[in-house]
Amino acid sequence: MTSAGIESLKFEFKGARAPAAFAPTLVGVVASGNLEVLLEPTDPGVCRIDVQTSARGFARIWEAVLRDFHDRHDLSGVAVSIHDMGATPAVVSLRLDQAVAEIE
């Protein structure tokens, strides 16, 4: 079940670049126009991205943003959880890159 107004989106990409063992890592904040990104280890070979967003109706843009993110990093064995409060695609990309920098 999702709370009213929240849209839930799931993506899975095949990835080749597995980071060294890492502890769950959190960047960003849940605040208007911002987002929180949590990285956790998961099954090898895939990058799973789970988005909870307060801004409904932007699935196509999320897909484009996350596909570009995956093109940049090609992560494997990483689960990404996003709690978004209406951040722009620019802020989303920036937070994702910051999170990856934290585990590298």
Added chain:
Amino acid sequence: MNAPEARDWNTRAQGRKRRLERAAQALGSHLRGKTVDSAQAVTLLNAVLEPHDRVCLEGNNQKQADFLAQALVGVDVQRVHDLHMVQSVLALPEHLDVFEFGIASKLDFSFSGPQGARLAALVQGGRLQVGAIHTYLELFGRYFVDLTPKVSLIAAQAADAQGNLYTGANTEDTPVIVEATAFSGGIVIAQVNEMRESLPRVDIPAGWVDFVVRAPRPHFIEPLFTRDPAQISEIQVLMAMMAIKGIYAEYGVQRLNHGIGFDTAAIELLLPTYGESLGLKGRICRHWALNPHPALIPAIEAGWVESVHSFGSELGMEDYIRARGDVFFTGADGSLRSNRAFCQAAGHYACDLFIGSTLQMDLAGNSSTATLGRITGFGGAPNMGADARGRRHASPAWLKAGQQAREGLSGARGTPRGQKLVVQMVETYREHMQSAFVERLDAWTLAEQAGMELPPIMIYGEDVTHVLTEEGIANLLLCRNDEERAQAIRGVAGYTPVGLGRDRRMVENLRDRGVIRRPQDLGIDQRDATRNLLAAGSMRDLVRASGGLYQPPRRFRNW
């Protein structure tokens, strides 16, 4: 054949005399020299004004002749009606009340900002006819040609008994209004905050002023250009880094004008930090046509800025300006002398770069802040953000831009000349996921709905040289046809529908040619774009940087 009837060549002087006599009669002992009791302001206007007069009510970007605006709303509409208002800015409710009440019926103006929606409703309802929307310089120009005011209602800080005026830091439009009125047989009425025995300096000589009214309250001034650094985002920091490294350093921009907003405030706050780290001090940003932006304080303190000439002032900056007399234009008394007309001319002809923001841009690079249901105008932006076709003096930045634009062209279009750098700096998505890039500007629909001859475009695509977004810089000077230009714009339009509609191969090709440059192409690591780079992170930091001289208005004091 009859001899031609003898013409009377002095009707203006006679009309002026008639108006002054009527005022003297109506005011009686309430008129002493040129000084009128504030309680008699409406009486004065009833006596001086005639139906169909062209009236300039001083409404500036910042300073407002608010007491006289209230008095004008109170005139007897049987005696005074169908006035033709000419004024640069409509900011106060009274500026439109005069149309609502039938005192005025026609309007020529530049900018209506907060009154834009009500103005559109009044036009729709047939209560007022808009002559035209102008740039500031354009409207000032018409004050001396076919929109000369018969009566002007202006605002100053202080007057002496003779009627000399001291405007204080916010001189703004006053000189140009008074010049046009006083030298064409018109009447100048000034509201002042105080009467003084002697003035710190004379901004308007008494011989050009007919009446002075001491207003019961100081005139209203809006602190329009104050931006709290605490609200600048990392994305804005990134864009500011690109502006400094990818445009200012690239062209060696020494003379410039910044628009209003957080994007350009971020650039100002990055000069003493990021700019310094690139070794750019002295190589860029030495001369400014700019209001006294508080965000420029750290750059001034770090020795970056040689001169600043201002359109108007900014509340709270008075003491700081006084203490930095080498940088700002100040009178012998030490206080700022601003002048909108001269600063607009300076920005147009003597600056090599304008950078500002917009709400919408189309694929030709046309940009506009016009939105449906509002009639607002653009103030000075179209003059700042336009190539000065009459310019003849050269500078390295101007020559380089002109050379890039004309490479490979022949004949008239290839004749060597410079070009002004006009940069539009926008995040691809504004708040609430509003795309800054659109296939068609709202301005077209607005023009259809309001019956305008042309869509209200703020800056024409022909004049825009660079589009800067968080995704990179598109250099439109290097585009050779409409298709390239459209793809260059799509190529920095991010995840907006316009950006997603790009031809990826063509965009990569433009990137190879340096038409599009990404942050990494400029040697900028996105992860370095943090708020730590801002020379001041808060209003309090700005006060500290000024050595306590800057005193922000209360609403900006959050500590």
